[in-house]
Amino acid sequence: MSLSIAFSGKGGTGKTTIAGMLIRYLISKEATPILAVDADSNYNLNEVLGVEVDTTLGEVRESMKTGDLPSGMTKDRYMATKLEEAIVETDLFDLVVMGQPEGQGCYCAANTLLSDFLQKLTTNYASIVMDNEAGMEHISRLTTSNVDDLLVVSDPSRRGLQAAGRIKDLAQTLNIGASKVHLILNNVREEPSERMRELIADMGLELLGTVRQEETLEEFDMAGKPTFQLPEDNPAVQDAYALFQRIIG
């Protein structure tokens, strides 16, 4: 039985950075092998992790729609091969990137193949970490069983928290139990004010904890250096680890 943890939140709140920290945490806990899934159309989990991406699953899906097929191969077989090739493998984790959203027309056939592929793939891993955009379009493609925990990341802004509240509501319709939705307040300069705590409660969210705004992390981000390579004793990494420990152990 694998552990699957999903991230969501408004763009730019740091969900990808924190997802990278979780992958590292899981490596240190030997919850390996790990599959990282980047389901954000503006994908950059690979940049946080410091690996290159050749092909996205969205590109494979698109090529199946447009139908440039080598002779002597069925469409299904060809797509399966291409999907396999799109897995980025490293010593510490594997990564797949969903990529672009659907274009015009019907994607049902391609999506069915994609879901089958993902569901078979996920059985090979001890842990799955998925980085989603606020719409969480791909989350039900990944597993038939429930996501163990949904970590919603927000910055301390009203719009970020409103998006977080909406994500929690969406999570209900996707059958992720309400008790498994946790809010992480990222990039905080001070402990959340009373007003902010009220707003969080109004949104029906449960605050797991905070991750501080941190200079070295910001420098890594600006320079495009993988935050995955931050020193482990970095205060922001330590904040995140403490939160992961509370939900995973």
Next chain:
Amino acid sequence: MKIAVAGKGGVGKTTLTVWLGDYLSRKDKDVWLVDADTALSLGPALGLSEVDLPPPLVRQQGLIQERVGSGGFINMNPKVDDLLESLSREARGMHLMLMGTVAGAGSGCGCAPNTLLKATLAHLLVRSAQRVLVDLEAGVEHLGRGTISSVDGLVVVSEPSIRGLQTASRISSMARDLGLHRQALVLNRAAEGFEPPRDMDLPQVAARIPFLESLEERQQESASVLDLPEREQIDELCQQVLAQFERELSSES
């Protein structure tokens, strides 16, 4: 004029979309704002509360069933022109529409809601006469070539971070591949004198959004990005962006 706004999350796409809309609307233009980002924060950025938001298009199950159908027989070209009024809300003299995403489609078929969504976007961009501003999550590649050819300009927003600029560059080159060459880069929160790396293949910088302390402070209390004391400065940068597209459009014709 039809404008699409794209960029990495959190770089200020929604804020700029609202500012551009407000600027045009004060010039007596009929403006439609379309939220095609899944965080759906365009309404709050206009100052609307949750209860005043229009319903996201993809949640209109009855309507989707009626216009597109379901199962084996779906209409890929649904009629949508009469839906614009009923699915939008007026806010600050503008019309706001929410697209939403087809979540949870993994187990079922998302074709019908997706078809209605794409048809509505296409209608607004291709056939309607209004000013339309679309706040996009990803780039433009999922819109289809026909729709993209009606977009007058793509605004790519980025912060000075490498990750933001890489996303901007990817969005820009994909849009160019699809024939959308009128592009403008807007830099947000960049230090004065900051220039993006030359080798990154980015559109020309049309405007810079300075760090606005008033906005930063207010974001904790309120979601609205309008009525800031720096309105003149904001109007000027909106004008710079629009002027770049107008110049390019007139030199083409």
